Amino acid sequence: MDGGGVEAGTTAAWMARHRGMYERATRHPFTVSIRDGTVDLSAFRRWLGQDYMFVKEFVAFLASVLLKCCRQSDGSDMEIILGGLASLSDELSWFKKEAEKWSVNLAEVSPLKSNTEYCRFLQSFSEPEISYTVAITTFWIIETVYQDSFAFCIEEGNKTPPELLGTCQRWGSPEFKQYCQSLQRIADRCLAEAPADAARSAEEAFLRVLELEIGFWDMSSSRS
Numbered sequence: 121m122d123g124g125g126v127e128a129g130t131t132a133a134w135m136a137r138h139r140g141m142y143e144r145a146t147r148h149p150f151t152v153s154i155r156d157g158t159v160d161l162s163a164f165r166r167w168l169g170q171d172y173m174f175v176k177e178f179v180a181f182l183a184s185v186l187l188k189c190c191r192q193s194d195g196s197d198m199e200i201i202l203g204g205l206a207s208l209s210d211e212l213s214w215f216k217k218e219a220e221k222w223s224v225n226l227a228e229v230s231p232l233k234s235n236t237e238y239c240r241f242l243q244s245f246s247e248p249e250i251s252y253t254v255a256i257t258t259f260w261i262i263e264t265v266y267q268d269s270f271a272f273c274i275e276e277g278n279k280t281p282p283e284l285l286g287t288c289q290r291w292g293s294p295e296f297k298q299y300c301q302s303l304q305r306i307a308d309r310c311l312a313e314a315p316a317d318a319a320r321s322a323e324e325a326f327l328r329v330l331e332l333e334i335g336f337w338d339m340s341s342s343r344s
């Protein structure tokens with residue numbers, strides 16, 4: 121393996137196999153419009169309010185991943201997941217500060233349809249029947265879609281408005297990428313040891329996340 125990268129494993133094979141879907145999620149017109157500098161700021165404000173609600177549900181999701189980790193794995197993954205959970209505390213504060221900056225009243229935001237659908241999917245992970253392998257793979261791809269989408273907004277040639285750079289750096293930074301790669305290594309290790317039906321369920325969850333992420337960006341750019 122080269123310096124902290126990720127060896128070609130199951131997850132890389134899925135990304136290649138489902139490349140079209142992956143690109144629809146990570147090069148969505150909404151995030152591409154941030155990079156182009158043509159983003160509709162009312163859409164950005166809608167995304168901000170909706171994502172705050174999502175992240176609150178994501179805390180509960182991550183708690184369920186952590187619980188499965190403690191019950192089913194040897195414990196070396198625990199610190200990475202716990203670190204992710206801890207950083208959500210800072211993320212919630214960031215959303216509140218950002219909402220103030222954009223005059224978004226978080227108390228008045230109610231979840232739109234695609235967000236509700238995504239949150240329901242996250243809630244389903246509290247069932248003990250869902251394996252750690254499926255849960256950690258789902259966690260990895262959820263974070264990776266944001267990492268890839270926002271890293272593109274700060275890559276060379278971007279015209280991202282300066283007032284949106286902080287948002288893009290939150291998920292597009294090299295540190296966040298490394299964190300996603302740690303999650304990917306855990307997922308690949310679990311998948312390599314998993315029975316075929318668990319690996320199949322994990323691939324289904326991977327595709328479902330891509331679908332839900334596309335729906336979330338669509339919702340942010342329009343009003344579905």
Ligand SMILES: Cc1ncc(CO)c(N)n1
Binds near residue numbers: 174263265333
């Ligand atoms: C919808 C969505 N997907 C992924 C992330 C990454 O944490 C997020 N904040 N929101």
